[in-house]
Amino acid sequence: MSTNGAGAGFETPGLVCAHHHLYSTLARGMPAPPRVPKDFGEILELVWWRLDLALDEEMIRWSAMLGALEALERGTTAIVDHHASPNAIEGSLDVIADACEAVGVRSSCCYEVTDRNGADGMRRGLEENERFLRGGGQGFVGAHACFTLSDESLAAVSGLAEDLGAGVHIHVAEGEIDRAAGSRLEGVARSDWLLAHCVHLDRPLEGRIAHNARSNMNNAVGYARPTRWAGSNTVALGTDGIGGDMLEEFRIAYVRHRESDVTASPESAWSFLEGGYELFPEAHEDRVVWSYEPMEPWHLAFTPGVRPLEVTVGGEVVLSDGVPTKVDPVEVRARAAEQAARLHSRL
Numbered sequence: 001m002s003t004n005g006a007g008a009g010f011e012t013p014g015l016v017c018a019h020h021h022l023y024s025t026l027a028r029g030m031p032a033p034p035r036v037p038k039d040f041g042e043i044l045e046l047v048w049w050r051l052d053l054a055l056d057e058e059m060i061r062w063s064a065m066l067g068a069l070e071a072l073e074r075g076t077t078a079i080v081d082h083h084a085s086p087n088a089i090e091g092s093l094d095v096i097a098d099a100c101e102a103v104g105v106r107s108s109c110c111y112e113v114t115d116r117n118g119a120d121g122m123r124r125g126l127e128e129n130e131r132f133l134r135g136g137g138q139g140f141v142g143a144h145a146c147f148t149l150s151d152e153s154l155a156a157v158s159g160l161a162e163d164l165g166a167g168v169h170i171h172v173a174e175g176e177i178d179r180a181a182g183s184r185l186e187g188v189a190r191s192d193w194l195l196a197h198c199v200h201l202d203r204p205l206e207g208r209i210a211h212n213a214r215s216n217m218n219n220a221v222g223y224a225r226p227t228r229w230a231g232s233n234t235v236a237l238g239t240d241g242i243g244g245d246m247l248e249e250f251r252i253a254y255v256r257h258r259e260s261d262v263t264a265s266p267e268s269a270w271s272f273l274e275g276g277y278e279l280f281p282e283a284h285e286d287r288v289v290w291s292y293e294p295m296e297p298w299h300l301a302f303t304p305g306v307r308p309l310e311v312t313v314g315g316e317v318v319l320s321d322g323v324p325t326k327v328d329p330v331e332v333r334a335r336a337a338e339q340a341a342r343l344h345s346r347l
């Protein structure tokens with residue numbers, strides 16, 4: 001990512017979050033699970049698959065509003081989202097896309113197709129992707145992960161994507177539990193697919209890869225070693241739902257790389273940030289003026305707290321003097337807190 005602007009050195013294009021779960025924004029402070037999860041599979045079962053079942057449309061809306069607001073406040077102008085709300089599927093992708101637009105952030109949406117909520121849940125997830133994309137929405141056909149998809153369901157996902165001329169956004173070998181993803185997707189994944197995590201991926205696949213350094217550490221799934229794909233796949237950076245602060249994610253991706261290899265340079269993690277523009281070329285036209293100069297990897301790897309002063313998306317100033325212009329951030333936070341309280345009481 002080169003800086004631009006005559007002699008400025010503190011402007012960059014908008015940042016891209018290549019893998020987000022805006023529905024998880026209200027999870028913070030949620031009641032503890034019935035027992036402490038012992039591995040990644042239990043984290044899914046005891047935390048995330050209980051949370052997504054409890055979501056309704058108002059929770060989805062304000063979760064997305066808050067997530068988009070927090071992204072914008074950190075200079076992120078494009079979010080590639082991956083959504084699940086098994087009891088509020090129909091229309092959910094429009095709710096998220098509208099929330100992002102209201103805040104002034106670009107979005108790419110998908111609904112995660114899975115067999116874990118039965119055949120009807122699978123079908124309705126597939127239909128939500130089709131409804132949204134045929135209606136002109138920007139996004140992918142979403143899929144959870146191979147280990148919750150039968151061969152038939154996976155074929156339905158890839159078939160729909162092919163029909164629509166879209167890619168598939170899917171979790172790939174995030175944990176040991178999904179170790180078979182490589183063999184399941186070999187010859188199926190295509191260059192326009194977005195493969196999230198790829199920690200335990202055992203062979204090259206077609207598609208772009210979203211690296212989520214902090215989430216992987218938080219789930220103790222191991223190091224994804226994303227630089228091993230440098231010659232074959234574009235790697236971009238995602239948060240996997242832990243906020244939308246891509247400079248922080250860059251910093252963590254760098255230090256995780258460095259932990260495994262003391263010769264690692266922050267230029268690698270910086271190149272992952274730039275990989276986001278393959279997914280979201282429009283964000284490269286957005287402009288962020290930062291509180292720090294110069295916006296270069298060797299500086300930013302060791303400089304927390306850098307913040308945007310002004311953000312312009314598609315020619316419109318959406319953040320001025322560090323404050324969003326299209327929404328009232330105090331109101332968004334208040335409404336999101338109300339919905340978080342409702343969500344937590346359900347849990």
Ligand SMILES: [Zn+2]
Pocket residue numbers: 019020021082171196240
């Ligand atoms: Zn994810």
